Amino acid sequence: MSESLRIAIAQQNFLVGDVANNVSKIISIAEQARDELQADLVLFPELSLTGYPPEDLLLRPGLQHRVLDGLDRLMEVTGIAMLVGYPEVTEDGQFNSAGLIHDGEIHAVYRKQYLPNYSVFDEVRYFHEGTEAAVFDLKGVSCAISICEDMWHPGVMAQAAEAGAQLMLNLNASPFHIHKWQEREAAMRDRLEEAALPIVYCNLVGGQDELVFDGQSFVMAADGTVTQRGESCAEGLYLAEFETGDQIKPVPARIVEPLSLEASVYKVLVLGTRDYIEKNGFKGVVIGLSGGIDSALTLAIAVDAIGPERVEGVRMPSRYTADMSLEDAELQARVQRVECHTIAIEPAFNVFLDLLKDDLEDKPWDTTEENIQARCRGVLLMAQSNKKHKMVLTTGNKSEMAVGYCTLYGDMAGGYAPIKDVPKLLVYRLANYRNSLSAVIPQRVIERPPSAELAPDQKDSDSLPPYEVLDAVLEMYVEDDMCVEDIVAEGFDEEVVSRVAQLVMRNEYKRRQAPPGVRISRKAFGRDRRYPITSGYK
Numbered sequence: 001m002s003e004s005l006r007i008a009i010a011q012q013n014f015l016v017g018d019v020a021n022n023v024s025k026i027i028s029i030a031e032q033a034r035d036e037l038q039a040d041l042v043l044f045p046e047l048s049l050t051g052y053p054p055e056d057l058l059l060r061p062g063l064q065h066r067v068l069d070g071l072d073r074l075m076e077v078t079g080i081a082m083l084v085g086y087p088e089v090t091e092d093g094q095f096n097s098a099g100l101i102h103d104g105e106i107h108a109v110y111r112k113q114y115l116p117n118y119s120v121f122d123e124v125r126y127f128h129e130g131t132e133a134a135v136f137d138l139k140g141v142s143c144a145i146s147i148c149e150d151m152w153h154p155g156v157m158a159q160a161a162e163a164g165a166q167l168m169l170n171l172n173a174s175p176f177h178i179h180k181w182q183e184r185e186a187a188m189r190d191r192l193e194e195a196a197l198p199i200v201y202c203n204l205v206g207g208q209d210e211l212v213f214d215g216q217s218f219v220m221a222a223d224g225t226v227t228q229r230g231e232s233c234a235e236g237l238y239l240a241e242f243e244t245g246d247q248i249k250p251v252p253a254r255i256v257e258p259l260s261l262e263a264s265v266y267k268v269l270v271l272g273t274r275d276y277i278e279k280n281g282f283k284g285v286v287i288g289l290s291g292g293i294d295s296a297l298t299l300a301i302a303v304d305a306i307g308p309e310r311v312e313g314v315r316m317p318s319r320y321t322a323d324m325s326l327e328d329a330e331l332q333a334r335v336q337r338v339e340c341h342t343i344a345i346e347p348a349f350n351v352f353l354d355l356l357k358d359d360l361e362d363k364p365w366d367t368t369e370e371n372i373q374a375r376c377r378g379v380l381l382m383a384q385s386n387k388k389h390k391m392v393l394t395t396g397n398k399s400e401m402a403v404g405y406c407t408l409y410g411d412m413a414g415g416y417a418p419i420k421d422v423p424k425l426l427v428y429r430l431a432n433y434r435n436s437l438s439a440v441i442p443q444r445v446i447e448r449p450p451s452a453e454l455a456p457d458q459k460d461s462d463s464l465p466p467y468e469v470l471d472a473v474l475e476m477y478v479e480d481d482m483c484v485e486d487i488v489a490e491g492f493d494e495e496v497v498s499r500v501a502q503l504v505m506r507n508e509y510k511r512r513q514a515p516p517g518v519r520i521s522r523k524a525f526g527r528d529r530r531y532p533i534t535s536g537y538k
Helices: 019-035 055-059 061-074 148-152 156-162 180-192 261-279 293-306 323-335 346-355 367-388 398-403 424-437 443-447 467-479 484-489 494-506 508-512
Strands: 004-011 041-043 081-090 093-102 105-111 135-138 141-147 167-172 199-203 205-208 211-214 218-220 226-229 236-244 248-250 285-288 311-315 339-342
Touching: 004 019, 004 199, 019 041, 019 061, 019 081, 019 236, 061 081, 061 093, 081 105, 081 167, 093 141, 105 135, 105 141, 141 148, 141 156, 148 156, 148 167, 148 180, 156 180, 180 199, 180 218, 205 261, 211 261, 261 293, 261 424, 285 293, 285 367, 293 311, 293 323, 293 424, 293 443, 311 323, 311 367, 323 339, 323 443, 346 367, 398 424, 398 467, 398 494, 424 443, 424 467, 467 484, 467 494, 484 494, 494 508
Parallel strands: 004 041, 041 081, 141 167, 167 199, 285 311, 311 339
Antiparallel strands: 004 236, 081 093, 093 105, 135 141, 199 218, 205 211, 218 226, 236 248
């Protein structure tokens, strides 16, 4: 009978910058892996001491002092080896490193060789590149260390094999976007073409501002077969066992099946919203309930994130609000057991119209009056936030944010935007998915034509192309960076495409002032996409 190597995969949620508590959590998890799982080693995610991404905290000397203190505490743990990620400051600069800590010593240090500097990543700003493999012996097995991006490029796997490695341990902070889990596993299979080593892939879990790390850690055999996979959007401590005879073979264990697109996105939205609220210490949230699909989905996410007792809804009708909108908003709140009250904006709106009568006189009604209504609502929501110490969740979706179909200092006023990166058509799919779990969004809300209700008989389609067209054009223009001509060549009307492109470019200034929100796409507005506000590009 061959011997067994036992590695615990610590798929955990850490708070950026909170080194002392992160270290305490690492110690607690390591002791659990030692005592309950009889693990030989526990593998943690990338930069687990500081959380990921620490951004410009890495430029503060005080952070490094805390990291060094944390490493000293970790070296007091006995009876189990720990592989942890941390920023390492040396005479040659700062590195994104992983250290093997065991019985009072750091036995091996690996420095990340490929530093991502695209999309949401900016590691070249902070770190120097490592150059060498790090291989250590664990119960007679030669184990190599790699960190996240290293395994998305050729070279590191082959380098480790040349250094005698039999098993690859990979620390990760890989954020979610739709279909990301397939991309990760495909990238690991590509590496197996360089060197057929089993891979243990430990991913971070949790929300950090706009990013959500979805976990789904896994073990992959040398032939590319996934033998074990962890949960999505949940912490876990998973035992991975390996036979250690002539070949290192993972023992098959539980494989959590991937979720549907709607289920995975919904879980990410809930996790990102929950962690933003909890990690920033908010007592609860306030949401303006319009009776529309966007606020209905946002309400469901908030309730699932932190519970109904910490969520408050506010109906703010105007002269243009339909009775069915008030009824549906009330029903949503009642079904989800959320406190909801009503503040009509008509008195405030009339005051503003009176104050501005000399400026507005003899001029036709336009977006000026529409935006005043939205800003009345923004003032009321922010007053609730200030007085009750609750954060306002905004309810705008990606389609609206892209073309500026939103009001600065109005419906954009708030602290967090859960569906900011969710296109309108996906909003409907998510609403139907949530209702498949329990009916919380009235069917009439899903079926009725969307409207901002800021003018008589107003519909979104009065100002925008049908969402079936708009979302398709936006995906090509925003996420795929396709030019107008290429999108038209795909069969779309040139006038429509040109107008959408102009709206996207023209409204960059609005998006710069929008609250952060959960990223679910390959290119979200914010960290992903950095366009100049002032630009002559057409």
